[in-house]
Amino acid sequence: GQNIDQPTEMTATEGAIVQINCTYQTSGFNGLFWYQQHAGEAPTFLSYNVLDGLEEKGRFSSFLSRSKGYSYLLLKELQMKDSASYLCAVMDSNYQLIWGAGTKLIIKP
Amino acid sequence: IAGITQAPTSQILAAGRRMTLRCTQDMRHNAMYWYRQDLGLGLRLIHYSNTAGTTGKGEVPDGYSVSRANTDDFPLTLASAVPSQTSVYFCASSGGLAGNEQFFGPGTRLTVL
Numbered sequence: 001g002q003n004i005d006q007p008t009e010m011t012a013t014e015g016a017i018v019q020i021n022c023t024y025q026t027s028g029f030n031g032l033f034w035y036q037q038h039a040g041e042a043p044t045f046l047s048y049n050v051l052d053g054l055e056e057k058g059r060f061s062s063f064l065s066r067s068k069g070y071s072y073l074l075l076k077e078l079q080m081k082d083s084a085s086y087l088c089a090v091m092d093s094n095y096q097l098i099w100g101a102g103t104k105l106i107i108k109p
Numbered sequence: 110i111a112g113i114t115q116a117p118t119s120q121i122l123a124a125g126r127r128m129t130l131r132c133t134q135d136m137r138h139n140a141m142y143w144y145r146q147d148l149g150l151g152l153r154l155i156h157y158s159n160t161a162g163t164t165g166k167g168e169v170p171d172g173y174s175v176s177r178a179n180t181d182d183f184p185l186t187l188a189s190a191v192p193s194q195t196s197v198y199f200c201a202s203s204g205g206l207a208g209n210e211q212f213f214g215p216g217t218r219l220t221v222l
Binding site: 097 | 149150151152153154157167199206207208210211212213214215216
């Protein structure tokens with residue numbers, strides 16, 4: 001079966017760095033996406049990785065290792081507004097997104 | 110219209126009633142999707158459409174139907190609502206398949222009593 005695993009909840013301190021991990025087992029691989037979702041709102045796109053390595057975009061970076069079925073999202077200089085759920089999704093061989101349940105990130109002052 | 114819109118924002122529905130959730134995008138995206146999101150679970154695909162005139166079943170299609178008469182609109186119909194269909198429903202669109210991000214509408218919160 002297809003499976004995406006990520007921690008249910010994480011807590012971090014304002015100004016710090018946090019890494020959210022995602023492991024996956026899917027039928028085929030056409031890229032991995034990270035989305036941010038604030039409570040009561042729609043998911044919004046953060047990053048896309050299809051090749052191994054690190055993609056940096058401002059305070060956010062995303063890493064992919066296809067051989068390990070592993071990705072992480074790195075958030076630097078955490079701000080209170082980063083409190084949200086972070087969703088990992090893999091595009092399978094049918095070009096459909098398989099979604100993890102999301103990681104709720106709590107930022108404390 | 111800017112982006113992707115959904116209507117209604119929320120709805121309380123009696124079991125057994127028919128309900129259509131509306132979704133419209135103005136980005137001329139070929140692909141559109143319907144997801145449901147339940148607490149503790151990832152987004153689950155209900156139905157999708159890769160281009161106008163075609164539709165396909167996702168992971169949880171039972172009890173739902175869709176149509177794609179044109180590029181912009183992708184309504185989702187619950188023929189006879191049941192309480193297990195209580196959920197938040199998101200419509201999304203993308204400009205293509207490989208490597209293209211999906212843009213999400215604001216969601217419809219549906220409660221079936």
